[in-house]
Amino acid sequence: MTTYETNAVPGQLQPLAPLDPQAVRQLGQHALDVLMPAAIEPGSTPLGEAAGQFALALCSLARLVEADADDQLAQGEDVVERLRRASLHVHEHMVATVPTADLEARSAELIESCIEEGLPVVASVSADLLLSGGRTVRLRLTKETVHQEVEVVDGDTVRLPAADHLMVRDGLHELGRVLAPLTQEAITQA
Numbered sequence: 446m447t448t449y450e451t452n453a454v455p456g457q458l459q460p461l462a463p464l465d466p467q468a469v470r471q472l473g474q475h476a477l478d479v480l481m482p483a484a485i486e487p488g489s490t491p492l493g494e495a496a497g498q499f500a501l502a503l504c505s506l507a508r509l510v511e512a513d514a515d516d517q518l519a520q521g522e523d524v525v526e527r528l529r530r531a532s533l534h535v536h537e538h539m540v541a542t543v544p545t546a547d548l549e550a551r552s553a554e555l556i557e558s559c560i561e562e563g564l565p566v567v568a569s570v571s572a573d574l575l576l577s578g579g580r581t582v583r584l585r586l587t588k589e590t591v592h593q594e595v596e597v598v599d600g601d602t603v604r605l606p607a608a609d610h611l612m613v614r615d616g617l618h619e620l621g622r623v624l625a626p627l628t629q630e631a632i633t634q635a
Contacts, residue, residue, distance in 0.1 A: 502527035
């Protein structure tokens with residue numbers, strides 16, 4: 446196991462400082478030592494897989510801190526991909542450990558609490574999914590089904606698997622957060 450050294454004092458905030466490449470490398474290595482065994486053991490759990498991806502994300506962050514201008518995009522994308530994978534495994538863990546009724550209630554509560562707090566909520570979204578061979582399928586999600594069911598263009602409705610629904614839910618909340626300022630500008634200009 447690596448020894449990770451820091452000048453941080455537990456419980457005390459440190460003053461703003463740039464990332465220290467060597468310290469970030471050491472932190473990444475320490476994370477690998479501590480978290481990776483849970484990811485590589487036979488029969489690892491989704492939470493163990495999430496821990497392993499998080500450790501790899503810290504290592505990728507260390508490479509990003511030191512990357513040349515030409516490598517910033519690739520290294521940054523690697524960090525984001527590792528964090529996305531960690532997020533997916535955390536969702537899998539939640540689906541495996543939290544009762545479905547609780548997950549569904551939480552999704553509905555999030556929509557209502559956002560509306561009550563004046564935060565944006567994606568009421569519905571339609572998307573054209575491009576498939577191989579130039580085919581297109583139109584899909585639609587609505588807040589009435591708490592974005593759990595996908596309407597397909599021919600009228601069929603398909604329920605999302607719980608882990609996928611959590612990913613869609615988080616993505617739609619992020620989409621609303623990102624797009625809301627644009628709507629505010631349009632409303633004030635009208």
